[in-house]
Amino acid sequence: xxxxxxxxxxxxxxxxxxxxxxxxxxxxxxxxxxxxxxxxxxxxxxxxxxxxxxxxxxxxxxxxxxxxxxxxxxxxxxxxxxxxxxxxxxxxxxxxxxxxxxxxxxxxxxxxxxxxxxxxxxxxxxxxxxxxxxxxxxxxxxxxxxxxxxxxxxxxxxxxxxxxxxxxxxxxxxxxxxxxxxxxxxxxxxxxxxxxxxxxxxxxxxxxxxxxxxxxxxxxxxxxxxxxxxxxxxxxxxxxxxxxxxxxxxxxxxxxxxxxxxxxxxxxxxxxxxxxxxxxxxxxxxxxxxxxxxxxx
Numbered sequence: 482x483x484x485x486x487x488x489x490x491x492x493x494x495x496x497x498x499x500x501x502x503x504x505x506x507x508x509x510x511x512x513x514x515x516x517x518x519x520x521x522x523x524x525x526x527x528x529x530x531x532x533x534x535x536x537x538x539x540x541x542x543x544x545x546x547x548x549x550x551x552x553x554x555x556x557x558x559x560x561x562x563x564x565x566x567x568x569x570x571x572x573x574x575x576x577x578x579x580x581x582x583x584x585x586x587x588x589x590x591x592x593x594x595x596x597x598x599x600x601x602x603x604x605x606x607x608x609x610x611x612x613x614x615x616x617x618x619x620x621x622x623x624x625x626x627x628x629x630x631x632x633x634x635x636x637x638x639x640x641x642x643x644x645x646x647x648x649x650x651x652x653x654x655x656x657x658x659x660x661x662x663x664x665x666x667x668x669x670x671x672x673x674x675x676x677x678x679x680x681x682x683x684x685x686x687x688x689x690x691x692x693x694x695x696x697x698x699x700x701x702x703x704x705x706x707x708x709x710x711x712x713x714x715x716x717x718x719x720x721x722x723x724x725x726x727x728x729x730x731x732x733x734x735x736x737x738x739x740x741x742x743x744x745x746x747x748x749x750x751x752x753x754x755x756x757x758x759x760x761x762x763x764x765x766x767x768x769x770x771x772x773x774x775x776x777x778x
Contacts, residue, residue, distance in 0.1 A: 486544065486626035493540050497533030502666035504528055509658040509665065522652035525669040545626060553621025553707045564704060564767070565712035571766055572716020575755045579720070579738065579746055580727065587733040597726040604722040605715075612714035619644045619694070620701040620710055633702055641694030645687050648744065649676045682742040689740065689747035692756040693717065699763055705773025713759075721745050 505528040509521055537546060556564075619640060627636035652672040658665050677683045700710045724745045725731070731739060740748030764770070 484543070485630055487630045489540065489543050490623070490626065493536045493544065494533065497536040498529060498670070500532040500536065501525060501529040502670065503663075504532060505666045505669075506658060506662055510661055513659045518657065520655045521658040521665055522654055522656070522669050522672070524658075525666055526651065544622075545629075546622065549622050549625045550617060553617065553625060553701070556706045556708065561706065561708040564706070564708040565715075567766070567768065568700070568709040568712025568714075569716045570712075571759060572713045572720070575752075575759070576716060576720030578755065579749075579751060580724075582738050582751060583728045583734050586735065586738065588728040588730050588739075597723070600726060601719075601723070604719055608715045608718035608722065609711075611718050612711045615644075616697065616701075616707040616711045616714055620698055621707050624698050624701060637695065637698045637702065641691050641698055644694035644697075645690035648690050649683060649686060649742075650674065651676065651743075653743075676742065682748070685736075685740060685748035686742045686744055689749070689752050689756070690744070692753055692760075693747060696756050696760050696763070699760060700767055703763060703767055703769045703771075703773060709767050721747070 505521070505525045508528055509524050512519055512524060537544060541547060554561075623643065624636050624640040627639055630636070631639065650673045652669045653675050654669070654672045676686075697710045697714060700713060701707055704710075721744065728734065728739075736748075737750040738746075740746050740752060742748055746752050759766070
C-alpha cells in the first residue's frame with residue numbers, strides 16, 4: 482500500500498515546531514548563561530531548523546530521505562560542476578541586468594567599493610551553503626517526495642508555494658529572553674505571520690519567491706539533479722547580499738526594480754520577468770532535451 486510522503490512530512494513538520502516551542506526557551510537560557518546575547522526569534526528560528534532536522538532523521542526511513550537525497554545529488558562530478566557553473570552564470574547575468582537598471586536610474590552612490598568587493602568571498606561561501614541546504618531540502622527532498630504523491634507538475638507548484646511561504650514566515654519582532662519564559666516560543670510563532678499583514682509588501686515578495694521556486698524546481702526536474710539549481714540559487718543569493726553594498730541610493734530606485742520588504746529584488750516586476758524568461762528558455766540554457774526526473778514509483 483502506498484504511503485503518502487506529504488502526510489508523513491506534515492506530521493514531522495508539526496512535531497519539529499512543537500518541539501522547538503518547548504526547547505527554544507531552554508536554549509535561550511543556555512545562551513544567556515554563557516554570556517551571549519541574541520534576539521529570541523533568531524534563537525527560535527535556529528531551534529526550529531534543528532528540531533525539524535532531528536524529526537526528519539528519526540523518520541528518515543518513512544520519508545525515504547536517503548534515497549531522495551541520493552537521487553538529487555547523483556551524476557558524475559564533472560557534469561555536476563559544469564551544471565552548477567552554468568546555473569551560476571545564468572544567475573549572474575540576471576543580477577547584472579538588475580544592478581545595471583538600478584545604477585541607470587540613479588541607484589549608485591559614493592561608497593567604499595573596495596570594501597564591498599572584499600566581502601564577495603565571504604558572501605560567496607555563505608551563498609553556496611544556503612543554496613546547497615535549500616536545494617537539498619526543497620528540491621531533492623520535498624519536490625522529489627511530493628512527486629511520488631501527486632506527479633511532477635502538482636509537486637512543482639506545491640513545493641514552490643511552500644518555498645515562497647517559508648521565506649516569509651519569520652518573526653520581525655526583536656526581543657530578548659534571559660529567564661525561563663515558556664510562552665516565548667508561542668509568542669514568536671504568532672508573530673511569524675506578521676509579514677503577511679501588509680499585502681503591498683507580502684504579495685509581491687510571494688509572487689517573486691513562487692516564480693523563483695518554479696524556476697529552481699523545473700531546473701531540478703529537467704536535469705534530474707540539484708546542481709544547476711544550486712548554481713542558480715547561489716548566484717541569486719550572492720546578488721541579494723551584494724545589493725545593499727553596491728546600490729547605495731536605494732530610495733531613488735522604483736519598486737519594479739528594487740522590490741520591497743526584507744528580501745530585496747525578488748519582489749520587483751523586473752525580477753518576475755527575468756524569472757519567466759529563464760523558465761521559458763530553461764531547456765536550452767540548462768543543456769537538456771527532456772525532463773530527467775520521473776515520479777518515484
